[in-house]
Amino acid sequence: MMDLLEIILSTGFWAATIRIVSPLIFGTLGELICERAGVLNLGIEGIMTIGAMAGWMWVYQGGDLWGGVIFAATVGGIFGFLHAIFTVHLGLSQHVTGIGITLFGSSLSYFVYRMLLPSATTPPKIVPFQTYKIPYLSDLPVIGEAVFSQTPLTYLALLFVPIVWYMLQRTPVGLAVRMAGENPVAVEAQGINVLAVRTGAVVVGSALMAIGGAFITMSAFDAFFFGMINGRGWICVALVIFASWRPGKAFLGAMLFAGLEAFQVRAQQITGASIIPYQFYLMLPYILSIVAMVFMARKAKYPHALLVPFRRGERV
Numbered sequence: 001m002m003d004l005l006e007i008i009l010s011t012g013f014w015a016a017t018i019r020i021v022s023p024l025i026f027g028t029l030g031e032l033i034c035e036r037a038g039v040l041n042l043g044i045e046g047i048m049t050i051g052a053m054a055g056w057m058w059v060y061q062g063g064d065l066w067g068g069v070i071f072a073a074t075v076g077g078i079f080g081f082l083h084a085i086f087t088v089h090l091g092l093s094q095h096v097t098g099i100g101i102t103l104f105g106s107s108l109s110y111f112v113y114r115m116l117l118p119s120a121t122t123p124p125k126i127v128p129f130q131t132y133k134i135p136y137l138s139d140l141p142v143i144g145e146a147v148f149s150q151t152p153l154t155y156l157a158l159l160f161v162p163i164v165w166y167m168l169q170r171t172p173v174g175l176a177v178r179m180a181g182e183n184p185v186a187v188e189a190q191g192i193n194v195l196a197v198r199t200g201a202v203v204v205g206s207a208l209m210a211i212g213g214a215f216i217t218m219s220a221f222d223a224f225f226f227g228m229i230n231g232r233g234w235i236c237v238a239l240v241i242f243a244s245w246r247p248g249k250a251f252l253g254a255m256l257f258a259g260l261e262a263f264q265v266r267a268q269q270i271t272g273a274s275i276i277p278y279q280f281y282l283m284l285p286y287i288l289s290i291v292a293m294v295f296m297a298r299k300a301k302y303p304h305a306l307l308v309p310f311r312r313g314e315r316v
Helices: 002-009 011-036 044-060 065-089 094-116 143-147 152-170 172-182 184-189 194-220 232-242 247-271 278-297
Strands: none
Touching: 002 011, 002 247, 011 044, 011 143, 011 152, 011 172, 011 194, 011 232, 011 247, 044 065, 044 094, 044 194, 044 232, 065 094, 065 194, 152 172, 152 194, 152 247, 172 184, 172 194, 184 194, 194 232, 232 247, 232 278, 247 278
């Protein structure tokens, strides 16, 4: 028990938690923006995959790291626009379209990878983002190494939490996005194009999801390989529900999952597989996260127009 407590109190545990939470922040905030506008984006898994491949491939082909991030976001935005065409403008099923985007994005990623690197037997590597210690702040005890000794993309992820909150809660654009997911008829009565608002939200949200994927190949790792997203997109969808569609709570939920993920890796090293099978530790973050989300989801107030197609002149 003392060993497990030492894990939680260690600086390395919190530093790992911040690293693990970074792609989840991008993905969760992206999904949250989509859903606040009334569009469920189940294409997130595929968009994160194509973002991971696009950003990595840009750098592997000779581009710079930040150019890779921008390229990944652009590709993600294109997939978001495709999703918006089918769901927002044509009013097709958001569930079916999202699953289709996930399958398309994942398959296209692997196809392009094999087309450009047909003879690669092991994943080629790039030089990823390096750790940047923020002067003075990184010298603080515990929090300095855990928070202020990370890669630039991690700082960007943490910065996006208050930015998205401010945008949704304190700006006219955010109000339009929220009302598009709550009462699109009222938005239309104000002379605002609901379809444009929803489309823009899905494009921006999908771009953030793709950056989350790019983080994995350009900051957490230095290569792209099949299956590396490993269900993080679905976790982000669940985190949005856990957070009741609020950026601050979404961050806390993502920290909970990331902390459990970091904990299980270190707990395995202490107890060993001879006492408890390693599969137990692998499933621990998911089981505890699901339990927490079930209790939180019971009180969640979802956007009233979520999943409801909008057609001009019709009432929701």
